[in-house]
Amino acid sequence: MVEKFQKTVDFVKSQYPDKNFIALHEPAFFGNERNYVLDAIDSTFVSSVGAYVNRFEEMMAELTGAKYAIAIVNGTNALHIGLVLAGVKSNEEVLSQALTFIATANAISYINAIPVFVDVDQETLGMSPQSLRDFLVHHAEKRADGVYNKTSGRRIAACVPMHTFGLPCKIDEIAAICEEWGIFLVEDAAESLGSYYKDKHTGVFGKIGVFSFNGNKTVTCGGGGALITDDEEIAKRAKHLTTQAKVPHKWEFVHDEIGYNYRMPNLNAALACAQLEQLPLFIENKRVLAERYLDFFSKMGIQFMHEPQSSRSNYWLNALIMDDLEERNALLTFTNDNGVMTRPVWELMNRLPMFKHCQTDGLENSIWLADRIVNIPSGFRP
Template identity: 50%
Template sequence: MINQWKSIAQSIKDIHGNAPFTPLHEPTFSGKELEYVTDCIQSGWVSSVGKYVDDFEIKLAEYTGVERAVAVVNGTAALHIALKIAGLQANDEVFIPALTFIATANAVSYLQAVPHFIDVSERTMGIDPVKLEQYIQEIGEMRNSHLINKQTGRIIRAVVPMHTFGHPVDMDLLINVCERYNLILVEDAAESLGSYYKGKHTGGFGLVGALSFNGNKIMTTGGGGAILTNDVKLADYAKFLTTTAKMPHRWEYRHDEIGYNYRMPNINAALGCAQLEKMDTFVASKRRLTKQYEQLFEPVEGVQLFVEPPSGKSNYWLQTLLVDESKHSRDFVLDELNSEGVMARPIWTPLNELAPYSNCPKSDLSITNQLNKRVINIPSTPLKGGNKDQT
């Protein structure tokens, strides 16, 4: 077994260029990044206003197929404001997957609302709509058009699906659940720029969506995020709130509510404009990498490469292995790969197991607990080369 994983580690290195160390994910700069950033610096407009912010928002809305995009400083800020403008109130409960990055729960908590953890689907690693509805029937009841948690007496206001590693959640079923129980749908699409569900880009299904452009994402603005919506008034409100709620005036500083200094700097947007021009190449190279990994792991007993669901097209942000516990210890595999200079990591600790969220309400989390013991992410930087395969 040891020799097998040493051999696999070398094969992964070979795929990525055989460097002494292969990171989990690196940014790829192969376009006009330097040109645009230099132009931004020379213009003197490097902060929260400038032509690149406007261009980036317009091009991002076009790419994702929504009416408006509002660029902000990071994905957590995007989700925070998305939830706020969607109407989330203090003491509301919000259904979120237990298996997600902590930012999903943190954004809920910033508004003094309560994360309510839901199990995920083994097929998508995102919220399981079937289990969600069964759970709602067990713990919820409708009162005055609101879904009420009978156990806590609180309103369950919204549901936040997260498209894990770029793999789309089953949105048709989830939308049906939201409609039946009057739940606001806010998408955490932080990991899924370039991913589609039945031909429609993720982040555009709900009232509001949130993206991340952190340095490890499929494209980056260094640090950054964006709010997506088809509601123009909500987009205007999001831009107002993220610009410290400053009321328009030629010289006076007037603010009529508490705002946030969340706007994306122009210099970051310049980088984003160049990166967005290469998105088709990034996604195509990710998918070529998937095919190489499929060939590598197909003969390995007890190891399955996680692939997109039939209804979705994934950006394959992070390549994912599922190991059979009876044949491979997750931690053994992690130790072997990392010892050979191949960065690998487990999936996030389920949020209900973290100290800040250990007392939050939760459904049965049997699939979450199983996946927690089986998931390994392996190097996922887009392959260098042409743009030949976009299937």
């Protein structure tokens, strides 16, 4: 086992020959980042109004194929406002997955809604359409005013699947199930900028899709997010709510409902625009690395998470599937002790104290994967 782990460390280091310590994912700034940020500073428009905010929204709409994009201060807030726009109310339920970053479950909690966790597919790491359908068939019923959980008695208001590590889930099937049951779909595409499923960019399969531009994402602006939609009314309301629900006026401060200070600052947008210009290069670079990993680990007898069928992944974070928990922990210890940063997948949401009361469907695949996943360095290689 030690020999196999040493070969792993040596191969990862060979992909980043100029680094003594290989981080999991570092940002790469070598385009117009400095020029655009300085231009934003010189303009004096550094907060949530500015030319780069508008440009960022135009670039995101063009990239994803959505009609509208709204710049948000971060991905978690984009999820939150997406659920508000979906009409989710306090004490209602939102179907999601336990194998996800905490932002997904936190955003649901911000409106005092309750997450319900269904299982994922092993080949995508994202929500399983079959698990979603089985849960609804066995636990839900349609009523005149919506879909209700027969066990809890609460209305099921929305569904939030996530494209884990940039690997697209079977989102078309999930969208069809949500349409059949009348459940609002908010697509958590936080990690999948530049990923496609059946030739469509992630985030466009439901009425709302959200993205993150955190410091460790494929494209980053330090902190940032975006909400996309084809619905004009949703887009208008998203911009209104994220601008403190201020009624437009040259000098008066009138607000017509509870709003949020969620707009992305122009400084961040300037950085994001420069990064978006380089997205094709970033993804090409990451896909070459993924193919090298696939070839190496296949020869080593270790499963590497390759992009699922009918998809094209951005390979945001590469992942290995180890044989068991013991081997996973041994690899994590060896790599981190030898200059290569690796990490396990997030703790399953239902195992955290604030979500342990939430209903699940058993989460067989999620539990199996949580014991085996190891993320390995995935950043841009100069």
